[in-house]
Amino acid sequence: MPPLAKLALELGPLAVFFAANARAGLFIATAAFMIATVVALAVSFAWVRRVPIMPLVSGAVVLVFGGLTLILHDELFIKLKPTIVNLLFASVLLGGLAFGRPLLARVFDEVIRLDDDGWRKLTLRWGLFFVALAILNEIVWRSFPTDTWVSFKVFGVMPLTLVFAMCQMPLMQRHALPDDKPDATPGA
Template structure:
C-alpha cells in the first residue's frame, strides 16, 4: 500500500472536494449521532445494549465509520493521506481501549494525543530544517521554502492549542458537552484558523509563470 504519491504522479487520483469532506467529517457525524441518540437506538436494537452507555456505543460506531472512510478513500484514490491514516489508527487503538476497559477516558484523550503528535512532528521537523507540512499540502498549492516554514510553524503551534483545548473541555465539562464541542467547536475553530492563513499562502505562493521563468 502506497501512502503518498509525488505531486505530479499521473497515477494519482483526486477525490472531489465534497466527497473528501464527507469522508473526513462523516465519522464525526456518526460519533455525534450515536452519542445523542444512543438510548433510543439501544431501545430499538436490543443487541446494542451490550455495548453500554451512549458514549461507548458512539465510540464503537466511530471506529466502524472511520474504518469505512479510510477503506473508501483507499479504494477510490489508491492511497491513504498521512494525517487521516494516523488519526484513524489512534481512533481504533484508543477506541478499543475505551470499549475493553469500559472507560471513556481513552476516547477523550484521542484528540490530545493526535494533535500533540502532529504538532511535535511538524515542530521537530523545523528543528532539523524540514518543513514537513509541505509534504502534506504540496498537491493543493505550491509555496516558497520560507512560506512552508512559516506555515509549518503556525500549524505546529495550532495543533498544540487544539490539544490544550481538548484537555480543558473534557476535564471541566460533561461528556455530552465534550462530544458536541468536538463536532461543532473544533471544526469551526480549525476552519477559521485555515482561512486566517490565506494571506500567508497568497504572499508566498509559487505561480506557474514564476516556475517557467
C-alpha cells in the same frame, strides 16, 4: 477525489459519533465511530488507491484509543484521543522544523507552491495550532460533561480549524511562488 466526497469522508465518522452518543451514549458512540472510521478509510482507499497520512494516523489512534475505551469501559481513552492526535501532528511538524524540514511542504507541495520562508511559517503556525487544539481538548473534557465535550469535538473543532486555515491565506498569498506554466493566449 471530489472535495465534497473528501469532506464527507472526514466528517462522516464524527457525525456518526455525535448521533450515536445522543441516542445511545459514549460507549456505543465509540464503537460506531471506530466502524465509521474504518469504512471512511476503506472508501478513501477504494476511490484513490491510497489513504492520506493524516486520516490514516488519526484512524489508527481512533482504533487504539476506542478499543481501550471499550475493553476497559473507561471513557478517558476516547477523550484523550484528540489530544494525542493533535500532539502527534504538532510534534511531527515542529520536530521537522527543528531539523530544518518544514514537512507541510512535502505534503502539500503538489497543491500549494510557497517559498521556503512561507513553508516554515505555515508549518510553525499549524504546529502551534495543533498544540492549542490539544490544550483546548484537555480543558473541555476535564471541565464539562461528556455530552458537551462530544458537541465541542464535532461542532467546535472543525469550525476552529476552518477559520484558522482561512486566516493563513494572507501568509500563503505573500509567499506564493509564481506559476511556471506559460500563459495560453487566445489565437496563438
